[in-house]
Amino acid sequence: MAEECDDGNTADDDGCDADCVPSRVVQLDLGGMHTCVVTRTGGVRCWGRGTHGQLGYGDTEARGDDEVPADDSNVEVGGPVIQVSCGLDHTCALLVDGGVRCWGLGDHGRLGQGNLDSIGDDERPADVPPIDLGDKRVVAIEAANEHTCAIFEDRSILCWGQGALGRLGYGHEEDVGDDESPASAGYVDVGADVLELAGGAEHTCARVEGGAMRCWGEATYRRLGYGGSANIGDDEAPAAAGDVPVGGRVVQVAAGNKHSCARLEDGRVRCWGYGWFGQNGHPGVAYWNGDASAHGDVDVGAAAADVFAGMILSCARFDDGTVRCWGGGSLGYNGSGTTEDLGNDEPIHGIALLELGGPVQTMSVGNNHVCALLDTAEVRCWGGALYGPLGYGNTDNIGDDELPVDAGPVPVFQAFDR
Known part of the structure; x- marks a missing residue:
């Protein structure tokens, strides 16, 4: 039976879904130099650097550099997806059935x-079985630079991938998932039920x-928030370190390359760790001393509704959908x-709000680029465009001499006549 609304087919994510509702993005995440979105119907689309198969299309081609996401089909993941998470050069999806690929x-x-083989470079993700994570249902995933973690319905977690510096939390520095299943490693002893995870370059919160x-x-630059420079998780469990002294009740966490952030229940934002580019939100504090609360709140100008962190950038979203980044x-x-750093020598609250063309519902900060999902379901991206992670069909950087609003929405779906 054909759609009655536009294009006479029953395909989803072609601009108008089979139920005659316009296609739309519901979630997005950014990796090192690639972008992935989840659609209303559970489809996944990715664009940007594809060198290692991280886009999932069965090749190593870049996408978005001379074509737009609308020109492509969905990634064959093996079923409808509820969450996608991007690492430096890999991507993970949580399927509706609870499987993770x-x-x-x-x-x-x-x-x-259980091996070192890349996936997605000459096969599709659906061609490979779901990861063996045991019998418990997964409710969320987090892909960091070179490791990945999953939260289960009982709020326990498993982590796998690069183990150096203790980022997996198993009390050793061995890799997990290279010659064994993640399930065989056992659960990370966090010492409390985990509600949310944030993965940085070499640390996890x-x-x-x-x-x-x-x-x-890794604890360099005091990114872990405990005030010391000793790594945690390399020869002890995270439970042994106890709570980060943030200075309030935490309702959201975020992790950048060498810094971390938390949003407190009253909307205050605290960030700590490396701040050479202004990313920790404390002007003049390039090298952090003390614990997470040592320099107080980041003065973002109002109560934050969300906080986000990427390689050397942090952003706060407010209740009205406006966003401020530093x-x-x-x-x-x-x-x-401009290409000027922000937050080095000016108060954060004085930084202009981003001009994005409408209220922001959510966003993600990658290593060199940022994307926002607006209330209209439009996607706007800016920053470094090498390999096409912005999705505009070229490799022109955005935000360096124009504002993100000037680029318009990323063409994720084909346009159609209503």
Whole structure:
């Protein structure tokens, strides 16, 4: 039976879905140099760098550099998807049936298949079985630079991939998933029920029951928030470190390359760790000393509804859908229309709100680029465009000498006549 609304077919995600509702994006996430979205019907589309198969199309071609996402089909994941999470060079999807599939670069076992093979470079993710994570149902996934974690319905977690510096939290530095299943590693001893995870370059943070936060992995620049420089998780469990002294009840966590952030229940934002580019939100504090609360709140100007972090950038979203970002400006990363860093020598509350063309529902900050999902379901991206992660069909950076609003929406779906 054909659609009655537009194009006379029963295909989803072609501009008008089979139930005659316009196709729309419901979730997005960014990796090192690629972008993936989940559609209303559970489809996945990815664009940007494809060197290791991280886009999932069975080749290593870049997409979005001379074509737009609308020109492509959905990634064959093996079923409808409820969440996608992107690492540096890999991508993971949580399916409606509770299965998890990862694709892209396979080194260190980050794909969880018990080998080092890449997936998605000459096969589709659906061609490979779901990762063996045991019998419990997965409710959320988090792909970091070179490791991946999953949260289960009982709020326990498993992590796999690169184990150096303790980022997996198993009390050793061995990789997991390279020659064994993640399930065989056992659960990470966080010491409390995990509600949310944020993966950085070499560290992991968890929001746990009771409004606390715990972090493990590399501790340089005091990114873990405990005030010391000793790594955690390399020869002890995260539970041994206890709660990060954030200074309030935590309701959201975010992790950048060498910094971390938390949103507190009253809307205050705290960030700590490396701040050379202004990303920790404390002007003049390039090298952090003390614990997470040492320099107080980031003065974002109002109560934040969300906080996000990427490589050298942090952003706060407010209740009205406006967004303020601080940190690196190279390639247009912070969206200010210049390549100047923000937050080094000016108060964060004085940084102009981003001009995006409408209220933001959610966003994601990658290593060199940023994308926002507007209330209209439009996607806007800016920053570095090498390999096409912005999705505009070219490799022109956005945000360096123009504002993100000037680029218009990313053409994720084909246009159709209503």
